[in-house]
Amino acid sequence: APLRAAASGLPVQALRYQVFVGSATLAGLAGGLWAAFKGAVFPSVASVAMSVDALLVILLGGVHQLWGSAVGSALLVWGGAELGQGLDYWRGVLGLVIMLVMVLAPSGVLGGLQMLLARFASKRGRA
Structure with a gap:
C-alpha cells in the first residue's frame, strides 16, 4: 500500500x-x-503448463498470505500425486477443486482458514 x-x-x-x-x-x-x-x-522448460502451475500454486495457497505459495505448492504436488494415480483427467478435477476454492475462499486456502478462525473466535467471544 x-x-x-x-x-x-x-x-x-x-x-x-x-x-x-x-x-x-x-x-x-x-x-x-x-x-x-x-x-x-532448454526453452521447453518455460512452457505454458509451468506458468499455469505457478498460478495455481498462488491461487490455492492465497495471494495475500506469506506462506500461501508453500501451502499451495504442497497442495498442488499432493493433489497431483493423489489424483494422478486413478484418474486420466486429473488436471480437470484439479481445475474443479480450484474453482471451488475460489468460490468458497477467494483469498486461497490460508485466507479461508483465517476467515474461519476469526469467525470461530468471534462466536467464542460472544458466548
Whole structure:
C-alpha cells in the first residue's frame, strides 16, 4: 500500500527499488541453482503448463498470505500425486477443486482458514 507507506513517512520509491532488486537477486539465484542442478536449460522448460502451475500454486495457497505459495505448492504436488494415480483427467478435477476454492475462499486456502478462525473466535467471544 504505497499511499499508507508514504503517509507513514516511509521512502516508497527506495523501498520499491530494494524489493525489486532483492526479488530479482533471489530469482536469479534460484534459476542459476536450478540450471546447475539439472545440468542444462532448454526453452521447453518455460512452457505454458509451468506458468499455469505457478498460478495455481498462488491461487490455492492465497495471494495475500506469506506462506500461501508453500501451502499451495504442497497442495498442488499432493493433489497431483493423489489424483494422478486413478484418474486420466486429473488436471480437470484439479481445475474443479480450484474453482471451488475460489468460490468458497477467494483469498486461497490460508485466507479461508483465517476467515474461519476469526469467525470461530468471534462466536467464542460472544458466548
